[in-house]
Every structure is written in structure tokens, then in C-alpha cells.
Amino acid sequence: MSGSTTRAGFVALIGEPNAGKSTLLNRMVGAKVSIVTHKVQTTRARIRGIALEGAAQIVFVDTPGIFRPRRRLDRSMVAAAWGGASDADIILLLVEAHRGLTDGVQSIIDALKEQETRTPVALIINKIDRVKSEVLLALSQQLNEAFAFERSFMISAERGHGCDDLRKWLAETLPEGPWLYPEDQIADLPMRMIAAEITREKLTLRLHEEIPYQLTVETEGWEERKDGSARVDQVIYVARTGHKGIVLGKGGETVKAVGQAARAELEEFMGRRIHLFLQVRVRENWQNEAERYSEMGLDFRDGG
């Protein structure tokens, strides 16, 4: 990009659980870097995905949804979300078009008003494919009365509507400066963590009620093989003996299906063969173990 000034910076995606933050990050990066499910509280830590737009390098920071925390893990997740916002050059607040200005959105707005950093915040009304266009204008007005947003965008992260305009605006608005990552890098999290997240996504999609919220996945071993493939060993920590049987399924069929789906996605992501081995371990107190948090990229102290 000779002759043009480079720009670079961090753009934090915040919002209620399920707002579509991870979907938007993946859309912007053009690859699946952050896991997505239809359930709330899917993302647990900050995940950076990198996009290029002209002479700008935009580092998107996906964060856990902001909600009223109950458990130690919840508190660490919400702290990670606000930490992502406070480090950013621009904050994007995602609001679901069909839900509008909920109590949860209002409390995020209240907290944004308290921000000492005065980071610019843009409003992103997402999932516009779910509503009639008439309601959008009124919603945008209502939200802009509630907070002084720098800009408002109406998008569908899933279908891509409005996403090019948003990317262009971010590229123009980020501060001038050298790029922060090599040109070809799309994510900033270790491969072992991406691999664990892929498995957790498949578990979350297949298991019901509280079980996805009471488990965590860690990559324990990663062994490169001479033939170019890799052997990946992961542990699924569950909080109760009863959960182990459910994760395994009858004759081990659930964990087998999860392993197959995760391996297929990991192979596609890495572009090579993977041998994935899953083990289920009961660890009643994993939500109070510092090591589990550091493996997830969360700060244990925040949960205290």
C-alpha cells in the first residue's frame, strides 16, 4: 500500500449474550475464528480476529456477553468483556433488532456512560433480517436518545447486510499507525485453544440445559506426526458424575459424534489431517480452579 498511510487498532464487540458478536467477528475476518451457537453465553474469553480493509488493519475483539453474573465463571467472563472494551480504540455495541432496548442493553449503556476512557461507541443493530424495516428507524432513534453513539449501523451479521459499510467506516476511523500483526494473520489465540473451542461448540450444540455451562474443554497434548498430520488430545471436564454419562452417551455415541464433528472442522481450519482423542473427566470444583481459567484465557482473580 505505497503512498497511503496505514491505520490499525482494536475494535471491541460488546453486547448481551447471543447478540451476534462472534458471528460478526467471523464475518469481518472471513473465517470462523470464534465459535457460534444459538445458546447464550457461548463465548467465554476475549478472542481476537484480524481483518484488512485497504490500508487499515482492524483487530476485532470478540467478548463474552454482558449479563448479571451469578457464578465465579460468569464474573470472570463479564470482567473479560469490560476489559476488552476498555482496551479498545472503538467499541461496537450490538443490539438485537427484534429485542430492542432491553433491560440488559440499558444496563450496558449505563455502564458505558460511566467509562472514564470515553472510547467512541458505535451502535450496531444486528439481525435486521428478523424484523420489518419500519421498526428499525424507531429503534435507532430510541437508542440514540439513550446514548450519544458516534454512528449507527443496521446489519445482519449472518447474511452480511451492512457489513461492508461498517468495515469501511472502521478502517477510516481507526488511528494512524503501523499494523499490529503480520499481514496474513487472521487470529490471535493459540491453536490448542481454537481446537478446544471447536470441541466445546460441538458439545454445546449437542447437550441440553445446564450441561454445556458446566463443562470446559482443554487441549492437553499436541503431537506433530511425520506424515504431516497431528494427534490432538483433549479433556472435557464436567462438574458432576452424572454429567459424564450424558456427555459419553449410550455406548459412547455422544462423545463419538462430538469428536467426529470437531475433527472435521479442525481439519478444515488447519488444512490437514488431525487425529482427535477426547477424554471425559469429572472435576467437581473445576470452576474454582485457577488453572482452568488460564487455559481458557480468563483471569481467575476477576471471578473472586
Ligand SMILES: Nc1nc2c(ncn2[C@@H]2O[C@H](COP(=O)(O)OP(=O)(O)OP(=O)(O)O)[C@@H](O)[C@H]2O)c(=O)[nH]1
Ligand atoms: N437471524 C439472524 N441470526 C443471527 C444474526 N447474527 C447472529 N445470529 C444468530 O444468533 C445466535 C448467536 O450468535 P453468536 O454470534 O454466537 O452471538 P454472541 O453475541 O457471540 O453470543 P455469546 O457468545 O453467547 O455472548 C446464533 O444462532 C447466530 O446464528 C443475524 O444477523 N440474523
Ligand SMILES: [Mg+2]
Ligand atoms: Mg460469542
